[in-house]
Amino acid sequence: MDRSVIVHENFLKRVTEGDLPNGASPQGPLGRELAVSIYRSGCLSRALDRKGRAMQAAGQGFYTIGSSGHEGMAAIAAALRPTDMAFLHYRDAAFQIQRAGQVPGQSITWEMLLSFACSLEDPISGGRHKVLGSKALTIPPQTSTIASHLPKAVGAAYAIPAARRQRPEHAGLPKDSIVFCSFGDASANHSTAQGAFNTAQWTSFQSVPLPLLLCCEDNGIGISTKTPKGWIAAAFANRPGLEYFACDGLDIYDTYATALKAADYVRRRKKPAFLHVRTVRLYGHAGADVPTTYLPVTEVEADEASDPLLHSVRLLSEADALLPDEALRIYDETNARVERVAREAVTRPHLASAREVMDSLIPPARACKPSNGPTPEQRAAAFGADLKAMEEPQIMSRLINWALTDLMLTHPEVVMMGEDVGRKGGVYGVTQKLQKRFGPDRMIDTLLDEQSILGLAIGMAHNGFVPIPEIQFLAYLHNAEDQIRGEAATLSFFSKGQYTNPMVLRIAGLGYQKGFGGHFHNDNSVAVLRDIPGVILAVPSNGADAAGMIRECVRLAREEQRVVAFLEPIALYPMRDLHAAKDGAWMRHYPDPSEKITLGEVGVNGDGTDLAIVTFGNGVYLSNQALPRIEKAGITSRIVDMRWLSPLPKEALNRAVEGCRNILIVDETRHSGGVAEALMAHFHETESARLARLTAEDSFIATGPAYAATMPSKDSIAAAAQTLVGQPK
Template identity: 75%
Template sequence: MDRVQIVHDNFLRRVGDGDLPAGRPPAGPLAPEQAVSIFRSGCLSRALDRVSRTMQAHGQGYYTIGSSGHEGMAAVAAALRPTDMAFLHYRDAAFQIERSAQVPGQSITWDMLLSFACSAEDPISGGRHKVLGSKALNIPPQTSTIASHLPKAVGAAYSIGLARRLPPEHKALADDAIVICSFGDASANHSTAQGAFNTAQWTAFQSVPLPLLFVCEDNGIGISTRTPRGWIGASFSARPGLRYFACDGLDLYDTFRAASEAAEFVRTRRKPAFLHVRTVRLYGHAGADMPTSYMNRETLEAEEANDPLLHGVRLLSEAGALAPDDALAIYRDTEARVERIAAEVVTRPRLSTAAEVMAHLIPPPRTCQRGNGPSLDARTRAFGGDLKPLESPQIMSRLINWTLIDLMLDHDEIVLMGEDVGRKGGVYGVTQKLEARFGRARVIDTLLDEQSILGLGIGMAQNGFLPMPEIQFLAYLHNAEDQLRGEAATLPFFSSGQFTNPMVVRIAGLGYQKGFGGHFHNDNSLAVLRDIPGLILACPSNGADAAMMLRECVRLAREEQRLVVFLEPIALYPMRDLHEAGDGGWLHSYPAPSERIPFGEVGRHGDGENIALLTFGNGAYLARQAQKRLADEGIAARVIDIRWLSPLPEDNIIAALAGCRRVLIVDETRRSGGVAEALMALLTERTTVPHARLTAEDSFIATGPAYAATMPSADTIVDAARALVGGDR
């Protein structure tokens, strides 16, 4: 049977008959007018759920995961301020509706129906997805990725305290704001959620301000799997550093009381809290879900009898705020209004072309204050004893370190974070002395959790900071990659560019470390990064390029609001020599702070026309060695350093190859899913030049003497180039 219709009919009949569920009398600080507003929000949320199913049945709507049973979240919204950033669970329509009543000029019914219809006029996603979200309401949009929004909520909350001491230029959150993050009881078990809870507790345990309110909407079931009775309370009621509050989400008075107390605690104590809201889930998980296939009828009907709107009618009547007949009239009028607006909404335009869908993959640029660079006195103090070595050629790791100093001097909103980046200065010394120079507020030693590191960066970026998270090794990214794919990169896409989280993620990676760590510290897999729409992936091959590219990456994040990954080849950090011991061929002078390599500009060494060695990272270093040996054999080669691995600078690559009669791609990533696949396609589609590829094997990397056996070498580059050129010299 149609459970949606059953719940609707039950409401009309029971209110009309005065057959309301029993419960505690209304109690708490909720004023009559506000209580009626919360009920109205619940009625609108319910009507939207009903009409969404009708729209889908007629091919005019595309989303039916509803909020019915969770109408109590309107009371949570009423207890908060619209300046409190809210990362919402997808069942929180009532929250957004009630918050809209706190902000003048909203047309919430029209806007939410546009979202159900996937209309291009939807003010938040522009028709790309049915999401809750609003710039005016301070609600960044979330998709239904399980719990992945919790780490960035921790980051946003942390940023509020830091912004009090170090206000960023594009600060978005008020000093007295808090952050709310809601989720379901099933999602609370996800490793991402558990990491966020632990990070919040870890932070609070050290008395670091973290004004964050976790809200768990406990309806007792995750799609079809029951949450053990009492599990959420038992799991969260006694966690260190996380104050626990609980309420009956069917009781709008009790929910408002508990939410008000929790919000007051978080706002005044600047510590995290956990609000446990017990709810029911009506209609099943989504439109196509049949709850009777996994729930017995008695349980299902018992939950339907506990309809929070029925409890609301009783409570409002007992409080003298609203008579049952008037409550019934609100329900009916709301339903009629939603149906009338829906009939108009379904006629509004929808996206139809790839260009329209992709219009906001890349966020809009923003105006930034122009600086004149760090002053001489500031540089003298920051560099200290490193001023004299600035004049002589250095290894890559040191040049990156100096670049970070200049960037942090020039842009106060830059904050570094990661494992061991502070006191230790990083595993390879790249962030050495930065904590001493800029303080622990701007160089943050985090706990050991990559999801939390990236979440900290994403959340801070939404409050105007320019985070530079460090992932210690590329292999460590893979347990946290969804923070980039599912959260950071999608935010401008799902918000039509209204919300952004620009940042530069530094990752030490790739192979060729001699005898250290095997596959876990030598990882040559980049497919997951190159697969993320809108993400920029940069990879330098030498210290001077690293300095100038990192400056450009910061500019891209700061001014163009881009999500950038800066991949630093570990094996090249200490490299000094190129052809023979002591030649210093891979040492470079520190470029002046104003020098940058523009996004998409490739590097070129030599003008040889016999063959081009098209490569990047360690491949560029090895290709330069091969280039000299080929020249000794009469083969004139040029080395093209791609530098920018995603998106590939296709036009610049083609231009750099002009005049060459052969192309050998040298790719240290794997044959399957590696960079060479895209380069082969590019050359095939846009040139007639004979070309081949030399790649790493489809293998993990070994420790010990065979550390480089699966990847290209100078010898194999020479052999492949010689074979490709043949007698054409």
């Protein structure tokens, strides 16, 4: 028999017979009215779990991971404020239900059943996913089930006191709020979670304010893998910088009292705390999971005998708050109400087209105060002698530094974070002087953990900041790419644009560093960024373009709430010369702060019709080096700098190659999965010109003299151009 039916029938029988489990007497500050409301939330959570399974069996519902056994989370919600941002574990329906009772105008039963039915009228996801979440309840929707929401919870907590020091235009969290983040005991072992715990401790250890309440819901098992008894307490009870609280989640009085103490500690001390809540898991992991296939029946029945709703009935009775027959009536009425509401919810419309599904991939634009740029006085104070240097051409790294300075002068909500961005000024000096100009609150030196860097950025964006996190090398992004793929880029999609993560992710990357670092510091794979829906990928090829493009990237993040990756070619940071030593041909003047290169705007050098070389980044530099040999062969050409790799600027590219008989794609990324694959497909579909591509090999990059052996060169570009144009038609 379905375990949910067994638990339901046991509840009815045992309450009727007065056969309630033993336990501690009700103690603490929980009053009668609030205690009854917590019980009601637990009953509704339980009824929704059962109905979700029934809806799936009838082909009307699409989610069966329930919260049964975790109903005590309603007591924690009662101990918090509805303005305390909550990143929830997927078994926290009772938490959201209880919080809904704290905010007027909520219809939580209706809303959750719409979510179960994947109706487009579901107010949080619009039918895209069954998620807990609500804009009105300050609960961003979670799509992860394992721990990937913990780093951004750390970032959101950091953002609250940061906003007191520098209030962003779009800050939304109250100055005295805290951040709540819950997860399971199995997820606590995940490397992402461990990184977040360590970051919270590292921050707290340095007395940096971090009002974060981490909550581990310990039911002792992750799908079929048991958590060793006592492991969570042993692992977390004595961590430096992380205060430990523990309660019995089967006892709503103990849970409420402990949660009050933990929340008060975090709110007053501005330090993180760890709340360890004992729970049980009823029914197994999800609807298709049969726990008796991997657990002894006696263990399953022991958990069922510890049903937290049975404990609540006993506790409420002993506290003279609610008689057992009244508790049973509430339980029955709740089930009847869920049945009644569900009959209507399953009739509501669903998403029916690709357009509807994708409608919230791109966040909505938001109104921002006009930006007139920094005043001359501000620029003089910030730049000092650099103003004089702006009269001469400069290398790319310096122009990016100046562009970042102007942006931070213009937009006080812009903050940067990374391993060495502040005091050192970055590995390649790109952010030198910025901490001196803007202080450590806006130039944040982080610990060495890419997941935490991106989590800090995501979390700060939740409170109105415009973060510019830095990943030192493209290869290191792969340690943390799920923070972009699974968190930042999906948030608008799964919240109908109600929650967003605007940011500009700066990454130093690509190849051609002469003999330095091998593939750890020369990574020419951008596929992970190009295949994430909604993410913009920008790659400049020279300093002036870099300045104009990063200004547009910040505008896109600030005004259009976009997630943007700005990939800076390391080899071009110091590049001065193009054809001969000391010719200075690759340096550029710093463009006026008002100048931008807009999204989708490509660069074109030349007007030849024999050949268009379509490329980006280092490819632009190398193609310009190859031009003399190409022209000597009698080939008239133009070089098209894509600049924007995702979304592909298709219309602009077509205009740029118009009239050319041959198109050579020069792609420094790999032959398989590289940018050229998309370009070849696009031009094949839209152009009649003859096509060829020159790409990097499917290989990692070597250290030493062979650093560029696997990638395009000026000689291979010239040879490929001559071969393509010289082919018979």
